[in-house]
Amino acid sequence: MTVSPAWEVQEDAGATRWFHVRLAFPDGAGVQALAVMFGGCVSIEDVRAEPALSLDDLSVLADWIEGPLFEACGVDADDIDDEGGEAGEDERSGGRRARPTWPRxxxxxxxxxxxxxxxxxxxxxxxxxxxxxxxxxxxxxxxxxxxxxxxxxxxxxxxxxxxx
Known part of the structure; x- marks a missing residue:
């Protein structure tokens, strides 16, 4: 996996950063994505995959690339909680993060x-x-x-x- 900065927008409280992400698999498959980081949150703007990703793979793409993106920004992924703030010791786990609850x-x-x-x-x-x-x-x-x-x-x- 390679992560390279695309561009960055500086704001008063921080920065919004865009990254080009490329994943290459041994069987010749590949994924290219444009990812955005803002306040500890990773969002995917654009994805191109050959062959196409299944819905299950697409749903976990952000989790796949989150660690390398945090490394590219010089941030320790274990220190960020789901709301983009500092996580406590008891909140750090190796499991998959759940989407924040949002009222309907x-x-x-x-x-x-x-x-x-x-x-x-x-x-x-x-x-x-x-x-x-x-x-x-x-x-x-x-x-x-x-x-x-x-x-x-x-x-x-x-x-x-x-x-x-």
Missing amino acids: GIEGRWQVAQEYRAAQEEGADPVLAVMCATGHSRRKSLRLIAQARDAGFLTPRHARPKAD
């Missing part, structure tokens, strides 16, 4: 709106903030943001003229 329904939509607005006020990427908070992919996070807009917690994305 109107409460979840309200919290998505809160995360989105907080990131906007800080000048950070609001979609990435929602991704890190919920543990969901970019597509699912965009869907949650749209649901928060539909519920009236966020302003409409585009003003649409009314039809006569």
Whole structure:
């Protein structure tokens, strides 16, 4: 596996970093990914695999590349908990990390709106903030943001003229 920095955006509280990740397997299979690290959270932006990954393999791709990404950033993966903060001794384990629990329904939509607005006020990427908070992919996070807009917690994305 090789990890090489693509680009970095410096912010007041830290940095958002993008990395090119390449995995080569002995049977000739390979995976190329564009990964993002923000606040101890790893997200996958783009994946190309030959042959195609199964859904099970795709679901654990972030776990596969998390360790090498943390090494590339000079961060010890054992010192980061699921929320991107420092983990306590009793929280460190060798098992797979679970997605953070996120409330469903109107409460979840309200919290998505809160995360989105907080990131906007800080000048950070609001979609990435929602991704890190919920543990969901970019597509699912965009869907949650749209649901928060539909519920009236966020302003409409585009003003649409009314039809006569």
